[in-house]
Amino acid sequence: MTTPATSSRRRRHWPGTLVALGAALAVAALAWGSRPAAIEPIEPLKGRVWTMWDHSGAMAFVLVGCALALWIYLRGVRWHRRRGHPVSGWRLASYVSGIALTYLILESPFDALSDHIFWIHRVQHVALHHWIPMLLALAAPIPELVAGLPAWARRHLLLPILRNRSVRGTWDFIQHPVVAPILFVGLIYFWLTPPIFDYATVNETVHEIMHFSMLLEGIPFWWLMLDPKPGRVSYGKRMIILWAVMVPQMLIGAYITFSYSTLYPIYATLDKGWVGSYLFDQHMGGLVVWIPASMMSAIAAFFVLVFWTRWARGTGGWPEPTIWEAASEVA
Numbered sequence: 001m002t003t004p005a006t007s008s009r010r011r012r013h014w015p016g017t018l019v020a021l022g023a024a025l026a027v028a029a030l031a032w033g034s035r036p037a038a039i040e041p042i043e044p045l046k047g048r049v050w051t052m053w054d055h056s057g058a059m060a061f062v063l064v065g066c067a068l069a070l071w072i073y074l075r076g077v078r079w080h081r082r083r084g085h086p087v088s089g090w091r092l093a094s095y096v097s098g099i100a101l102t103y104l105i106l107e108s109p110f111d112a113l114s115d116h117i118f119w120i121h122r123v124q125h126v127a128l129h130h131w132i133p134m135l136l137a138l139a140a141p142i143p144e145l146v147a148g149l150p151a152w153a154r155r156h157l158l159l160p161i162l163r164n165r166s167v168r169g170t171w172d173f174i175q176h177p178v179v180a181p182i183l184f185v186g187l188i189y190f191w192l193t194p195p196i197f198d199y200a201t202v203n204e205t206v207h208e209i210m211h212f213s214m215l216l217e218g219i220p221f222w223w224l225m226l227d228p229k230p231g232r233v234s235y236g237k238r239m240i241i242l243w244a245v246m247v248p249q250m251l252i253g254a255y256i257t258f259s260y261s262t263l264y265p266i267y268a269t270l271d272k273g274w275v276g277s278y279l280f281d282q283h284m285g286g287l288v289v290w291i292p293a294s295m296m297s298a299i300a301a302f303f304v305l306v307f308w309t310r311w312a313r314g315t316g317g318w319p320e321p322t323i324w325e326a327a328s329e330v331a
Contacts, residue, residue, distance in 0.1 A: 066103045070096065073141055075256035076148030091139045098135030101127060108213060115201060118267045119284035125214055126288060129188070130296040135217035137226040138303070177222045177233045181241050182219045185248045187213060192252060192289075198266040225300050228307045239301055253290025257283050274275040 021292050073095055077087045104110065105127045114121040149158060161167055173179060191197055193293040224231075225238050233241070260279060262268045268278040 040244040062103060062106045066099050069145075070099050072148035073099075073144050074148070076141075076144030076146065079147040080144060091141075094135050095139035095141050095144075098132050098139065101132050101135065102215070105132070109163055116267075118264060118281045119288055121201070121290075124211075125188075125191070126202035126293045126296075128211055128214040129184075129218040130222075130293060132215060133222040134226065134296065134300065135223040136219060140228065171220070174220050175232060177237055180221050181245045183217055185245050187199060187217050188249065188289075188293075189252060192256075194263050194265075198264055201264075201266050207291060222300070226303055226307075228310075230311065235304055235311070238304050241303050242297040242304070246294045249294045249297075250290055253286050253293065255290070256286030259286070259292055 031276060077092065080087060105124055110120065114124045146154065146158070149320065174183060191200065191214070200210045224233060225242060227233075259282070262278065263282060267281060
């Protein structure tokens with residue numbers, strides 16, 4: 001029997017379902033257009049690679065976005081300090097490190113090298129999908145970010161968005177304990193599909209979509225896993241989810257590492273220089289997927305155990321409100 005409460009939950013979830021369906025259609029369209037025939041060689045690096053800082057197009061948005069995120073956060077830190085609630089040094093360092101790493105991984109010469117060296121490209125993706133979201137989640141910056149927004153932005157932008165049932169329904173959907181790990185692992189497998197990965201490497205627009213999708217999908221996943229409080233998903237379920245996402249990453253990493261066929265043709269056409277042969281580059285990339293990416297689950301499990309222990313002892317973690325609670329408090 002369908003109750004009013006059940007119907008209300010279903011109505012809140014339909015936006016998330018539509019988002020998932022839309023993403024699936026976009027994935028199908030991209031895969032259809034990602035035939036090997038569309039691949040063209042990457043232009044060789046010109047000049048000294050360490051001078052290749054990219055501040056054009058979407059990369060200019062990264063610079064502005066990082067600066068804005070840092071400015072809002074520091075305003076919030078000052079707001080809380082004035083009210084006798086200073087932010088701990090390690091939380092501040094965690095947030096600043098996450099923002100700085102975002103800028104460096106996307107705009108520094110590291111990005112130029114990733115177009116020519118497969119294993120560096122894999123490090124870039126691990127940073128976007130694992131390291132940066134984990135640093136931001138461990139910083140627990142919601143109170144500071146909300147407090148740091150100008151009053152007009154909180155009143156006319158943030159609160160109306162947060163009160164929108166579709167927005168909350170979509171957020172609930174992507175943080176569902178079954179949906180979240182499927183999206184997390186599915187995105188890794190999708191972008192590592194050889195024709196799609198090669199196409200994204202040489203197509204600037206798709207390349208930027210690939211990078212931003214890794215970052216934007218990683219944030220809600222690690223936010224869910226590293227919430228100090230039991231929250232939406234219990235500590236025990238988080239341990240299961242972390243193990244569940246680790247195994248598929250190990251499998252695809254091992255497959256790339258032990259494969260002696262050319263999986264990514266675009267990288268096979270490039271002069272590796274000091275990197276060595278293409279197969280060495282490919283195997284190193286597989287190891288990056290296999291070990292560092294998988295180890296993030298073990299590191300996250302350690303933090304979950306710490307949170308779990310502190311909560312069981314009654315000490316809890318830092319009093320981090322949800323974004324809705326923080327917005328209401330500051331407003």
